[in-house]
Amino acid sequence: MHIKPFQEFAKDKIGVAGLVLILFLFTTAILAPVIAPHDPWDYSASAFQPPSREHLLGTNDIGYDIFSELLWALRTSILFGIAVATITCTIGIVLGVSAALIGGMYDMIVMRLADALLAIPTIMVLILIAAYFKPSTTVLIIALSLVLWQTIARGMRAQTLSLKTKLYVKAAKNTGAPTSYIMYKHIMPELFPLYAMGFVTKARIAVFMEAGLSFLGIFDPTTKSLGIMMSYAMRYLDPCFGVWFNWLLPPVVALSLLIISLGLISYAIEEIFDPRLRRNNVTPI
Amino acid sequence: MSLQFKNLNVRYGVSGSPDDHITALDNISIKINEGECVSVVGESGSGKSTLALASMKLLAPNAVMTGQVLVGGTDVSGLSDSEMETIRWNEIAIVFQNYGDVLNPVHRIIDQVAEPLIKNGESRSIARERSERMLDYLKIKAGRDILYPHQISAGERQRVLMAMALITDPGILVLDEPVASVDAITKSYLAEVINEQVDAGKAVLLITHDLSFVPICSDRCEVLYFGSILESLPSHELLDAPRHPYTRALVRSFPMMERAKDLAGVRGVPPSMFSRSSERSCCIFQPRCTQSIGVCSQKEPQAVPRGDSSVKEDYGYVVCHRGGIATMVSVKDVSKSYKDLRVLSDISLTLDEGEILALVGETGSGKTTLAYLIAGTIKPDSGEILFRGRGVSDIDRKEFAKTVGIVYQSPRDSISHRFTVSEAIAEPLHIHGEFDDESGDRIESALREVQLPVDEYFLQKYPHELSGGELQRVAIARALIMKPHLLIADESTSFLDSSVQAKVLRLLLDLQNERGISMLFVTHDIGVARKVSDRIAVLHGGKIVENAPAHRVIANPEHPYTKQLIGVAKGGG
Numbered sequence: 006m007h008i009k010p011f012q013e014f015a016k017d018k019i020g021v022a023g024l025v026l027i028l029f030l031f032t033t034a035i036l037a038p039v040i041a042p043h044d045p046w047d048y049s050a051s052a053f054q055p056p057s058r059e060h061l062l063g064t065n066d067i068g069y070d071i072f073s074e075l076l077w078a079l080r081t082s083i084l085f086g087i088a089v090a091t092i093t094c095t096i097g098i099v100l101g102v103s104a105a106l107i108g109g110m111y112d113m114i115v116m117r118l119a120d121a122l123l124a125i126p127t128i129m130v131l132i133l134i135a136a137y138f139k140p141s142t143t144v145l146i147i148a149l150s151l152v153l154w155q156t157i158a159r160g161m162r163a164q165t166l167s168l169k170t171k172l173y174v175k176a177a178k179n180t181g182a183p184t185s186y187i188m189y190k191h192i193m194p195e196l197f198p199l200y201a202m203g204f205v206t207k208a209r210i211a212v213f214m215e216a217g218l219s220f221l222g223i224f225d226p227t228t229k230s231l232g233i234m235m236s237y238a239m240r241y242l243d244p245c246f247g248v249w250f251n252w253l254l255p256p257v258v259a260l261s262l263l264i265i266s267l268g269l270i271s272y273a274i275e276e277i278f279d280p281r282l283r284r285n286n287v288t289p290i
Numbered sequence: 291m292s293l294q295f296k297n298l299n300v301r302y303g304v305s306g307s308p309d310d311h312i313t314a315l316d317n318i319s320i321k322i323n324e325g326e327c328v329s330v331v332g333e334s335g336s337g338k339s340t341l342a343l344a345s346m347k348l349l350a351p352n353a354v355m356t357g358q359v360l361v362g363g364t365d366v367s368g369l370s371d372s373e374m375e376t377i378r379w380n381e382i383a384i385v386f387q388n389y390g391d392v393l394n395p396v397h398r399i400i401d402q403v404a405e406p407l408i409k410n411g412e413s414r415s416i417a418r419e420r421s422e423r424m425l426d427y428l429k430i431k432a433g434r435d436i437l438y439p440h441q442i443s444a445g446e447r448q449r450v451l452m453a454m455a456l457i458t459d460p461g462i463l464v465l466d467e468p469v470a471s472v473d474a475i476t477k478s479y480l481a482e483v484i485n486e487q488v489d490a491g492k493a494v495l496l497i498t499h500d501l502s503f504v505p506i507c508s509d510r511c512e513v514l515y516f517g518s519i520l521e522s523l524p525s526h527e528l529l530d531a532p533r534h535p536y537t538r539a540l541v542r543s544f545p546m547m548e549r550a551k552d553l554a555g556v557r558g559v560p561p562s563m564f565s566r567s568s569e570r571s572c573c574i575f576q577p578r579c580t581q582s583i584g585v586c587s588q589k590e591p592q593a594v595p596r597g598d599s600s601v602k603e604d605y606g607y608v609v610c611h612r613g614g615i616a617t618m619v620s621v622k623d624v625s626k627s628y629k630d631l632r633v634l635s636d637i638s639l640t641l642d643e644g645e646i647l648a649l650v651g652e653t654g655s656g657k658t659t660l661a662y663l664i665a666g667t668i669k670p671d672s673g674e675i676l677f678r679g680r681g682v683s684d685i686d687r688k689e690f691a692k693t694v695g696i697v698y699q700s701p702r703d704s705i706s707h708r709f710t711v712s713e714a715i716a717e718p719l720h721i722h723g724e725f726d727d728e729s730g731d732r733i734e735s736a737l738r739e740v741q742l743p744v745d746e747y748f749l750q751k752y753p754h755e756l757s758g759g760e761l762q763r764v765a766i767a768r769a770l771i772m773k774p775h776l777l778i779a780d781e782s783t784s785f786l787d788s789s790v791q792a793k794v795l796r797l798l799l800d801l802q803n804e805r806g807i808s809m810l811f812v813t814h815d816i817g818v819a820r821k822v823s824d825r826i827a828v829l830h831g832g833k834i835v836e837n838a839p840a841h842r843v844i845a846n847p848e849h850p851y852t853k854q855l856i857g858v859a860k861g862g863g
Contacts, residue, residue, distance in 0.1 A: 172703035173703065173706040
């Protein structure tokens with residue numbers, strides 16, 4: 006059955022809602038250097054200022070503008086998510102598809118590696134490593150990508166193996182098509198839904214991981230991050246400071262919105278490509 | 291008395307044609323001994339009747355005849371009309387083609403039969419008595435012999451004509467379409483009469499387009515095409531083992547009782563007589579041939595012996611550069627296993643040019659494996675497969691893929707759901723890097739060939755918007771766009787309902803015939819195989835248990851498995 010993914014997506018209210026939300030957050034993050042009223046790395050007023058026209062969300066314990074900090078932290082989260090998702094999916098696709106196409110010993114090695122990564126509680130290992138080495142953002146992105154690719158690779162391999170046995174792929178092969186043609190014309194387009202799903206899911210995990218790791222304080226403390234913001238705000242939870250609603254709440258809401266929007270999109274994609282999940286279950290014959 | 295044509299040429303002077311004449315017979319040599327019947331077959335306009343008339347020197351005034359016609363050793367080609375009079379009817383008699391006006395409408399039939407005797411000086415009463423006996427011998431009912439030609443039926447008229455030829459008891463009999471207008475019962479009686487005449491020592495030249503009549507009456511058969519003999523063969527081989535592509539096409543066009551395959555005419559149209567000049571530089575059958583190669587359009591072919599030269603018996607000759615129907619694919623002792631599972635063991639099989647071979651067997655019998663081995667997409671464990679004399683494994687894979695088109699079982703699965711109709715058909719062009727500005731026209735003509743619309747709306751449709759029959763036509767168009775020489779249909783119609791299946795089968799057969807390509811038809815349905823194939827090979831347990839002309843397999847299956855297949859197909863046990 007043929008699906009026109011973009012048209013289907015446009016019809017899906019949940020997906021569109023997620024997309025609008027993520028675009029809004031994206032734009033805000035990209036434009037952070039322009040929008041932010043103050044330098045988030047510099048003292049701009051006295052500490053614990055309540056929200057005002059000058060400081061929309063007030064200032065923190067050392068007088069930094071919270072609103073500017075929030076924008077830059079969002080930017081970090083989104084960049085981190087995109088970077089991890091891109092690298093993870095690339096590794097996953099390359100390893101998964103090549104394992105399926107090449108097969109044999111190579112396939113076995115790749116798949117046992119993936120199994121091993123599935124068996125080890127990689128996140129715990131990553132936390133330990135991060136706590137010990139205090140790596141930079143780039144290193145953390147790579148490290149996270151290296152432990153997240155296995156599910157993508159497994160999915161890609163399974164799908165490619167099943168595509169390989171499709172009659173139309175065999176037909177193209179019998180017509181004399183080289184492997185590159187089959188990859189480009191038949192395998193890749195079929196893998197797209199899997200790729201899109203994987204990308205969104207991994208981005209969500211990455212955003213969450215970044216916030217979590219930085220909340221635990223095992224992240225470069227000079228980086229602006231939603232987790233670090235939450236972590237600092239938590240120290241001044243005592244009601245006498247009265248900062249929870251202008252310091253703690255904004256990063257929590259931003260992180261939630263980001264994760265919810267990614268969740269909505271992945272939900273919509275899944276629904277489009279798996280007709281069984283469709284609400285009006287009428288499929289063209 | 292024998293009849294012999296030696297290097298006979300007949301040309302008709304026709305103003306307006308290139309050389310002011312057209313060639314009706316070109317270098318014909320036939321010898322008919324005493325007590326022998328030789329038949330001449332061919333399409334209309336091939337020169338059969340000219341040959342009959344030439345033997346009697348009854349050609350139209352604008353005809354120019356060269357070469358010799360020997361009637362009992364005397365060359366009659368130089369004789370004058372009056373000298374010819376003494377030979378005609380006494381030594382050589384003709385039964386003309388039975389048109390409405392061959393008999394004189396104002397004389398009773400018995401008088402017309404008696405006429406030659408009276409002319410020879412016989413008394414009227416004896417002549418009438420002999421005529422009565424002759425008409426009685428030819429089963430004209432008593433009392434009907436005094437009727438006029440318009441009062442008797444066409445079948446009776448045919449027998450009257452025969453009586454006229456036999457009444458003078460000539461040594462040579464020339465029969466021009468003697469059974470064209472008679473029913474089957476009369477036909478078999480006439481066959482008896484002809485055989486009696488041959489046994490009595492007459493030399494008979496039988497001109498007919500009724501191929502089933504040929505083996506019954508004649509010993510040898512000459513296949514005439516466009517004024518030339520293309521094949522000369524023993525009559526019993528005509529229906530079962532023709533060696534020239536033209537003879538085979540002729541046999542395929544002829545309705546035979548035991549054969550179930552759909553009839554297909556000889557591909558293309560007969561050439562115009564005007565197009566033939568006396569100087570020949572190619573094989574005349576080349577434009578319609580299913581196996582022509584470069585040399586066929588450059589040189590006139592020579593006659594080569596049909597059979598193997600070590601056999602004493604004369605199997606005639608065939609005029610073809612390729613020595614008759616050539617083998618396209620030959621499979622020699624091929625075995626194939628998938629891991630421990632032996633699928634095919636020591637398979638040997640051939641597929642001729644322009645032939646439809648059905649590969650029949652139950653699911654899992656290895657027929658698809660064999661088809662893909664021939665297509666070169668998988669390799670055999672042992673043995674070899676030759677395509678036009680070259681090992682399939684030695685031919686460049688991509689190049690070979692162009693020569694083989696495959697139509698798969700399920701059109702839904704064999705065409706990507708992402709492709710539109712035009713993309714699906716264009717796929718082989720993309721793969722072979724032949725997609726260019728003219729591809730649109732190629733796709734359109736391919737669609738027209740499979741009887742699908744060519745409008746932009748249809749071209750942009752996706753597979754799920756088409757019916758199974760339409761989709762299978764698209765798959766056929768895709769398989770044929772590279773102009774393959776071999777088409778493999780792998781259970782191509784088994785997913786379709788019987789109405790659509792009938793249409794798709796019809797289409798496949800028409801395309802096969804028009805393009806003159808070979809076809810390997812893989813099916814589990816012996817009923818379908820019987821309708822489409824020239825030959826059926828039955829696969830059972832990885833071995834070929836039966837391999838013979840389709841009608842013979844159906845009528846006389848040899849292997850118990852084939853018998854069972856046919857029994858089950860008929861609805862029995």
